[in-house]
Amino acid sequence: MTAEAITVLGLGNLGRALAETFVRGGHPVAVWNRSEGKAAGLAATVAASAAEAVAAGDLVVVALLDHQAAQQVLRDVDVRGKALVNLTSGTPDDARELAAWAEAQGAGYLHGAVYAVPQTIGTGASSIIYSGSEPVSARKSLALLGKVTYLGADAGRASGYDVAILAGMYGLLGGFLHAAALARANGIGVAELTPLLASWLTDLQPALTTFAAEIDASSYGNGESSLAMNQSGLATLIRAAQAQGVPFAGLDAVKALVDRQVDSGRGQESLARAVESFGPVSQGLAGGQDEDRH
Numbered sequence: 001m002t003a004e005a006i007t008v009l010g011l012g013n014l015g016r017a018l019a020e021t022f023v024r025g026g027h028p029v030a031v032w033n034r035s036e037g038k039a040a041g042l043a044a045t046v047a048a049s050a051a052e053a054v055a056a057g058d059l060v061v062v063a064l065l066d067h068q069a070a071q072q073v074l075r076d077v078d079v080r081g082k083a084l085v086n087l088t089s090g091t092p093d094d095a096r097e098l099a100a101w102a103e104a105q106g107a108g109y110l111h112g113a114v115y116a117v118p119q120t121i122g123t124g125a126s127s128i129i130y131s132g133s134e135p136v137s138a139r140k141s142l143a144l145l146g147k148v149t150y151l152g153a154d155a156g157r158a159s160g161y162d163v164a165i166l167a168g169m170y171g172l173l174g175g176f177l178h179a180a181a182l183a184r185a186n187g188i189g190v191a192e193l194t195p196l197l198a199s200w201l202t203d204l205q206p207a208l209t210t211f212a213a214e215i216d217a218s219s220y221g222n223g224e225s226s227l228a229m230n231q232s233g234l235a236t237l238i239r240a241a242q243a244q245g246v247p248f249a250g251l252d253a254v255k256a257l258v259d260r261q262v263d264s265g266r267g268q269e270s271l272a273r274a275v276e277s278f279g280p281v282s283q284g285l286a287g288g289q290d291e292d293r294h
């Protein structure tokens with residue numbers, strides 16, 4: 001059986017790693033990049049235009065800077081009969097917009113969110129979640145890139161996971177940076193602090209599972225980690241940070257979420273209830289089964 005012909009649009013850090021992995025996997029690969037020279041040393045056909053590159057492939061993988069770039073590049077290209085796999089970061093609505101466009105053009109569309117750095121693409125440390133219309137058969141070559149998780153036919157669902165996961169990641173990174181500033185203000189080396197911090201964060205993981213179940217059920221028991229207790233802890237932490245000259249608006253924002261629930265008489269309920277301070281949920285839990293592939 002001949003290997004599927006694959007096109008990669010965009011040879012930035014990610015696109016280059018994707019193209020190299022498909023080449024290593026024995027696929028004929030056509031590539032296109034806006035500026036020249038990015039394909040040097042790559043055993044792929046270098047196309048003069050995005051349209052020419054797309055014509056050469058059955059599976060078309062898009063790895064451009066952002067949604068706007070993907071729209072610009074795809075707009076004038078004939079994608080009829082192609083399987084588009086867009087790994088460009090964007091919002092759920094961006095993905096749904098491109099999926100609707102692809103469907104109108106007669107193309108399949110799969111949107112992906114990459115949990116890897118370019119160096120780990122094609123290794124066990126790479127994981128990509130996908131959702132969209134594209135049938136399973138077209139995804140076989142995607143297993144070369146890393147672990148594949150398919151999240152259903154709604155093209156926006158993978159991005160829905162992605163923005164939530166990235167929000168969690170930046171919350172954690174913001175917290176780490178503030179912890180580092182507090183440590184420095186107290187004459188503590190950040191490298192000295194980090195093992196203890198990482199150990200505590202690891203120990204906290206089961207609490208996230210408990211909170212998640214409470215939030216999905218909208219049922220907040222009188223947990224060990226009550227809103228009132230956390231309100232007091234946050235106030236102390238905010239005072240300490242101010243006294244040490246490193247206040248952090250992120251902490252004030254978390255306390256404001258907690259305050260709103262305590263003010264409405266819910267102080268003895270679980271900290272997880274603070275999610276309700278973000279306002280009413282506009283969409284219920286979407287259906288669809290997750291399908292893991294290794």
Ligand SMILES: NC(=O)c1ccc[n+]([C@@H]2O[C@H](COP(=O)([O-])OP(=O)(O)OC[C@H]3O[C@@H](n4cnc5c(N)ncnc54)[C@H](OP(=O)(O)O)[C@@H]3O)[C@@H](O)[C@H]2O)c1
Nearest residue numbers: 010011012013014015034035064065069088089114117118
């Ligand atoms: N790198 C990662 O670790 C990683 C991980 C997960 C997700 N992602 C996502 O993957 C996507 C690509 O990331 P990257 O790291 O490869 O970015 P990058 O190295 O900055 O490359 C960006 C690519 O987009 C092209 N581009 C930018 N604007 C364009 C336009 N208006 N028209 C045509 N081409 C345009 C660039 O072309 P030129 O070469 O001509 O500038 C280049 O090929 C992003 O959405 C990123 O969020 C990246």
